[in-house]
Amino acid sequence: AQRVTQPEKLLSVFKGAPVELKCNYSYSGSPELFWYVQYSRQRLQLLLRHISRESIKGFTADLNKGETSFHLKKPFAQEEDSAMYYCALSRSGYSTLTFGKGTMLLVSP
Amino acid sequence: GAGVSQSPSNKVTEKGKDVELRCDPISGHTALYWYRQSLGQGLEFLIYFQGNSAPDKSGLPSDRFSAERTGGSVSTLTIQRTQQEDSAVYLCASSLSDSSSYEQYFGPGTRLTVT
Incomplete structure (x- = not known):
């Protein structure tokens, strides 16, 4: 069965510092990886997905199949x-997350 | 346009009672998902509907849980004989289709508390 691991429950940084939120996965096939974000009192929403290879709000994430990782990074936190932040995986041919x-x-001032 | 809506926003029930949670997906979205968000367990998939196909019930934790989707639109998640471990936020999401290429849009959730 597939599994997604985010080792840190809490990450605290100062404004302007670099941020890396770690995500590792286990899945024998070719997964699709996503980052979802939930701001205070707001709905869960998609931040980015690996197939798009895009930068959203300054965040990027690279799928590393060798290390089975999909870490989320931002050079200067605001x-x-x-x-x-939730990392999520969908199995090949499936849409459930x-x-x-x-x-x-x-992020502190 | 309107997003995914869920009702009620909060539900407190006594152990052993049945509850129904409702989800109104975005109009035109054929895929509908239920997830559960609980302390310590994070977000877990429960059940998924796509058009007129048989639902994927593989995430339902027990036979006390069931869901329906009427007319390809509104969905109801029913929990029978509620237990304290059922306390969680139940999230509904919808997407244009069942391909993972389509973004899932989440509702605000129903917070269920079983006393």
């Missing part, structure tokens, strides 16, 4: 980045 347990990012 206070408005404070939120709960398997989520990690999430990492709370707190």
Whole structure:
């Protein structure tokens, strides 16, 4: 069975510092990887997906199949980045998502 | 346009009672998903509907859980004989189709508390 691991429950950084939220997965096939974000009192929403290879709000994530990782990075954190971040995986040919347990990012001024 | 809506937003029930949670997907979205968000377990997939196909029930934790989707639109998740471990936020999501290429749009959730 597939599994997504986010080792950090909480990541606290200062404004302007680099941020890396870790995500590792286990799946024998070719997965699709996503990052979802939930800001305070808002709905869960898609941040980015690996197939798009895009940068959203300054965040990027690269799929490393050798290390089975999909870490989320931003060079300079902003206070408005404070939120709960979930890494998620969908199996090849399926759309249902398997989520990690999430990492709370707190960016202090 | 309107996003995914869920009702009620909060539900408190006594152990052993049945509850129904409702989801209104975005109009035109053929795929509908239910997830559960609980402390310690994170977000878990429960059940998935796509058009007129048989639902994927592989995530339902027990036979006390069931769901229907009427007319390819509104969905109801029913939990029978609720237990305290059923306390969680139940999230509904919809997407244009069942391909993972289509973004899943989430509702605000129903917070269920079983006392």
